[in-house]
Amino acid sequence: MDPADSSAADSPRTALGRIVAAFDGAVVRADPRAAEVRGAIIAEPGDTLADARGALVLAIGARGADAIAVVAAAGKAGAAAVAVKCADSEEGLPELLRAAGEKAGVAVCTVPVATRWHEVEAAVRGAGERGAAGPDTRGDLYSLAQTVATLTHGVVSIEDSAHRVMAYSDSGDEADELRRRSILGRNCPEPYLALLRQWGVYVYRRVRTDELVEVEERPEMGIRRRLVIGINAGPRPLGTIWVQEGGRPLAERSAEAMRGAARLAASQLVDHYYQGDSAARLPSRADLAHGLLTGRFNSGAVAVHLGIAPSAAARVVAVDLREPHADDGDTSGADVRRAEAAEIVSVHAAAYRTNALVAQACGQIYAMLPESPRPDSGRTDSARPDSARPEGGEPDDEPVLRWAGDLVAALRRHTRTPAQAVLAGTAARLDDIPAVKLRGHHALRLLARTPDRAVDTHSRLTAPLMVRDLLELLDKHQEIRHPAVAALAARDAEHGTDLARSLLLYLDAFGDVARVARQLNVHPNTLRYRVRRAAALTGLDLDDPEHRLAAMLQLRLTCTSVGGSPFPAA
Incomplete structure (x- = not known):
């Protein structure tokens, strides 16, 4: 050596x-x-x-x-x-x-x-x-190696095609002798390379594809079990990612994490081989992804630079870690967790879709998943769903929802935050991504009211979003009010009664007296009396759909103002 x-x-x-x-x-x-x-x-x-x-x-x-x-x-x-x-x-x-x-x-x-x-x-x-880190070093190979280590529970190193160690994760006491010698020498030791050839050159032939290869444990040599995957640019091999099993078994979804990391590492190793500046390239790609998300850049030019067809459709998935607001104004901890989360999202997204892009905006993380048009294939592969579109021509949400569910589970596990995600929709063209992003932003705000729900879609939230927008519009126009309904809420506040909320819950439940009575913990006859009393005081005709609609809308606003919620429990 x-x-x-x-x-x-x-x-x-x-x-x-x-x-x-x-x-x-x-x-x-x-x-x-x-x-x-x-x-x-x-x-x-x-x-x-x-x-x-x-x-x-x-x-x-x-x-x-x-x-x-x-x-x-x-x-x-x-x-x-x-x-x-x-x-x-x-x-x-x-x-x-x-x-x-x-x-x-x-x-x-x-x-x-x-x-x-x-x-x-x-x-x-x-x-x-x-001493030398710039303002944004999240995207370098060391950061990627650490993210893979987090997702796989293993000890990670990234090598170029000459077996030189380019980056590695922290290992503590879990590194075996081979890893220690590789890190210290910055090269995979030649004796071990000879053994790999002896065990079968097929290993390196296979890592030139997207296939994961397992190298068995060799206790007599102090070598633990490893997984390896190739980093490739088309047919050209650029390097490998190795994950050594440490003190606990590797995670079940290690293959997906390594596949995504290999795709993310490819552009950096291209820079390495051609004497480029990967530290400058990565922020540039991140900035381009942010420009595509927010509409700052021309989508056609950005698409060409990123290797995506400008006419391609793209799914947009919005993620929020649900970080609590810092009372002292110090957001540095949240910024660090969001940066770590963005790395995890990037690895998951790259494993799921080859040309996936990830950007942060408005305190949230957005994954853009371009769809590769395949007119000659109607196949949908849930593991590699680059063409997830059923016969009717509309995208199938289920594969993306499963992916988003796995992603949120990983984020909750590794960032210790109550993360949530929304499938914002499909942008028919890259130009439409900013509008779809905005839908995701609004849907995440609404999803926050049901923290137990990890993932949802904008389409399933359309009705409550419509009601929310209508209530916000009404709230800005105080002149549009039903005086008698306002007087009912005021009477409740003065006399300590609960007629307004009881009427709202009754209307929300479509007149299901038994259910609302249980919710209010009162006898059904008590609820019936409250409803009749509210109708008498306001002059509302509850048999008239327009009266019911007007009462529901105003009661939503009124109950919000006294500490309630403008939405029924989801």
Whole structure:
């Protein structure tokens, strides 16, 4: 294994002091330029360091003379610093190592014996991310790896086609020896690659498709069970996503999460291969998706850029985490959870529909699911429903509802929020997405009154939405009122009676006296008396449908003003 990793030269600079602070080591700076490093690589006694420019070299298994030799080799290779393990009883930096560092022109730091090398490497990466992260790093590969780890309950790494580790999730104590060596060396070890070939080249042939491949556990080698899926751009393989089973079994829907993550990772690895800037590309794609959702951009131009036919129809699913309002005005926690949720939605959406787009707006998350026209196929596949449209030509809601239900379950489980989702509808063309988005926004507001209902559709909420809009219109026109109904509510407030609410519930229940009496916990005859008394006081003719409608509308507004709800219980 070649311990040098060219990716270290491309990593952001990290102040060595921030790294050392993470593991309480002693540092000597023989050269001021050694104050910053670019990533970490490993070296064992006898290794040849071809190019370690700007890297922190982790001297694994090197003590005494071996450690001094690694320091010298690191200096020749252009390393910025070397980390060596020393016994806890040794105070400060041993004199021989100090002298070797000064001679080689590198900084030397000690690491406590009990510290694991992968923890040191994680400290390097963590310090680099804190020092170099831009305003929006949610979409990078590390964030994606962590999201997959959350959804699968596994330990995740993302590799390019040369088996170099591009990103990985936090693993704690669940990583096996293979993962630790892969992360520290930034490459899958060659002996393991040879074993994969020995076990069957079919593994890598299969990961060039959208197929999930299982690699069995090898306890005698310290290797746990793994799942792997390919990251591909058309026929070209770009890399792989590996999920190692940790301290608990992998989640049941791990395959869907990995499939979605592989599709999301493809564009970033395309940038990697062609020297692009994936950090700039992802915010751009997110911004384009937001522009498509809100109508800020020309949909035709955006569609071409995103690889979607401008004439394609698209389903829109609106999601709300139902975050409580912060009393102190600090919304940072909610922002973090919404960012995590957007990643989860993106992975689920990409698994469900190849060209899915996800954007945030109005404190909510929207998934846009373009439909690929397939005139020669009427097949509907619930697992891969890119063509979910029945013979009548109208989209079938059931596959999308099942997907949305699974998504909400995942969000509730991982974000600990009472999330809800609404199938807002289908935009016949991408131009229509903003209007459908608005329907989803309104439907989510209405769905909030039934928190136990995880998912619904705008079409099923049409009637209550219509009533709500009509009530809002009436509320703005105080001149449109029935004076006698208003007087009835005022009388209740003055005398402590309940005639107005009893009449409203009676009308809502279509005259079902027994049901309303149970709801009010009164005798049916008491309810009948209240209804007759209310009709007498107001002059309402309850046999007249117009009288009943006028009474219901105004009583909805009146009961709302005294603490009730303008809607009946759903």
